[in-house]
Amino acid sequence: MTTLYRATFLHTPENPFTHAEALRAEADGGLLVEGGVIRARGAFTDLSAAYPDAPVTDLRGGLLLPGFIDTHVHLPQVRVIGGLGLPLLDWLDQCALPEEARMADVAYARGVARDFTRGLLGAGTTTALVFGSHFAGAVDAFFEEAAKTGLRAVTGLVVSDRLLRGELHTTPERAYTEGKALIERWHGVGRALYAVTPRFSLSASEGILDACAALMREHPGVRFTSHINENTREIEVVRELFPGARDYLDTYERAGLIGRHSVLAHNVHPSDRELGVMAAARCTAAHCPCSNSALGSGFFPLRRHLDAGVHVALGSDVGGGTGFSLLKEGLQAHFMQNLLPGGVPLNPAHLLYLATKAGAEALDLPEVGAFEPGQQFDAVHLAPAPGTPLDAVFRNATSPERALAAAFATGTPGDVARVWIAGDAVHTRD
Numbered sequence: 001m002t003t004l005y006r007a008t009f010l011h012t013p014e015n016p017f018t019h020a021e022a023l024r025a026e027a028d029g030g031l032l033v034e035g036g037v038i039r040a041r042g043a044f045t046d047l048s049a050a051y052p053d054a055p056v057t058d059l060r061g062g063l064l065l066p067g068f069i070d071t072h073v074h075l076p077q078v079r080v081i082g083g084l085g086l087p088l089l090d091w092l093d094q095c096a097l098p099e100e101a102r103m104a105d106v107a108y109a110r111g112v113a114r115d116f117t118r119g120l121l122g123a124g125t126t127t128a129l130v131f132g133s134h135f136a137g138a139v140d141a142f143f144e145e146a147a148k149t150g151l152r153a154v155t156g157l158v159v160s161d162r163l164l165r166g167e168l169h170t171t172p173e174r175a176y177t178e179g180k181a182l183i184e185r186w187h188g189v190g191r192a193l194y195a196v197t198p199r200f201s202l203s204a205s206e207g208i209l210d211a212c213a214a215l216m217r218e219h220p221g222v223r224f225t226s227h228i229n230e231n232t233r234e235i236e237v238v239r240e241l242f243p244g245a246r247d248y249l250d251t252y253e254r255a256g257l258i259g260r261h262s263v264l265a266h267n268v269h270p271s272d273r274e275l276g277v278m279a280a281a282r283c284t285a286a287h288c289p290c291s292n293s294a295l296g297s298g299f300f301p302l303r304r305h306l307d308a309g310v311h312v313a314l315g316s317d318v319g320g321g322t323g324f325s326l327l328k329e330g331l332q333a334h335f336m337q338n339l340l341p342g343g344v345p346l347n348p349a350h351l352l353y354l355a356t357k358a359g360a361e362a363l364d365l366p367e368v369g370a371f372e373p374g375q376q377f378d379a380v381h382l383a384p385a386p387g388t389p390l391d392a393v394f395r396n397a398t399s400p401e402r403a404l405a406a407a408f409a410t411g412t413p414g415d416v417a418r419v420w421i422a423g424d425a426v427h428t429r430d
């Protein structure tokens with residue numbers, strides 16, 4: 001099936017942190033999509049002349065962007081968004097972990113997976129690196145829900161063997177056998193990919209990190225994700241638990257877990273050595289600005305990451321974060337860099353890149369992240385309801401870039417009118 005989409009569209013096929021003019025915009029643009037793949041892109045008049053028989057879907061009056069890519073979000077935390085006012089370790093004990101224990105019940109986990117997937121798609125997120133659950137049945141339920149809805153999900157069993165609560169602990173042996181079974185069942189099936197996921201070094205012994213490394217070695221192509229350097233108290237505890245490690249990163253590095261397919265969430269308090277190793281390994285820091293603010297974790301040192309050459313993408317970190325919208329994460333990143341002495345001034349091109357193409361790079365998914373011919377048509381149509389302030393800005397914007405800035409400043413999931421993955425409509429606003 002072929003469709004010619006007519007829209008004001010923007011995308012960032014190049015990295016604006018390293019390329020001038022990275023923001024590409026077409027005020028009256030056309031995207032020819034065939035079988036879910038973008039075949040041609042340009043001015044609408046040119047495309048309609050070249051493909052006069054293609055049925056046109058008219059999306060004028062809003063903005064069409066590549067689907068958002070969330071590189072850090074927790075499946076079992078959708079129902080506990082909003083536990084404000086606690087630092088990380090207290091928030092885990094009081095808000096997150098009691099809810100995560102409920103995921104032992106697969107029927108409960110299925111409901112959570114539905115709420116979670118709906119939250120992602122409704123915010124315009126089409127690909128997500130998801131911290132799964134400590135329970136294999138819940139991870140299965142989420143893979144099933146993602147397959148049903150079309151979401152591109154990269155996820156896995158979260159493993160820990162200390163300092164959480166008993167129900168959430170496993171053993172290195174079980175972490176390995178359950179992880180292996182899930183990889184064999186799901187990795188590379190449809191749009192699903194597996195991510196080996198020790199929760200963080202605070203809750204993971206060397207034995208369980210070694211079990212994770214065995215899974216990575218034996219299954220090339222699976223992704224790796226964990227947390228790092230989020231909170232100063234957490235970092236102190238990790239230092240005490242790993243007296244032989246040079247720093248937090250080294251706890252993962254020594255196990256052989258750091259490489260091109262590794263995504264480390266937060267990294268608010270890194271050392272120069274850690275940044276150097278992350279850059280050399282070409283792994284990614286998932287920046288989660290709303291979470292860093294809500295949990296008081298600190299200001300992400302974006303300048304130091306960029307100067308060291310570390311790739312950075314964006315994560316919502318629901319439920320430490322405050323919701324699924326990567327528009328909000330972009331705005332909060334912008335605010336925090338504005339407030340941080342020596343922060344990086346972030347323009348709309350940076351924000352769009354962080355919310356889209358940067359995530360595709362992080363996950364090594366060249367088929368998504370922008371509107372290049374040959375890429376999948378994963379897209380979000382922002383079309384504010386008539387009479388809203390964003391609608392007023394869109395109607396009066398002097399350029400697509402101005403409208404994009406306003407979308408980050410004031411856009412919400414309520415402005416997400418329609419979302420496509422591989423050309424299929426996966427969310428339509430009521």
Ligand SMILES: Nc1nc2[nH]cnc2c(=O)[nH]1
Binds near residue numbers: 092096199291317320
């Ligand atoms: N923000 C955040 N940090 C973590 N570190 C370990 N677990 C978590 C979590 O669930 N959320």
Ligand SMILES: [Zn+2]
Binds near residue numbers: 317
């Ligand atoms: Zn997290």
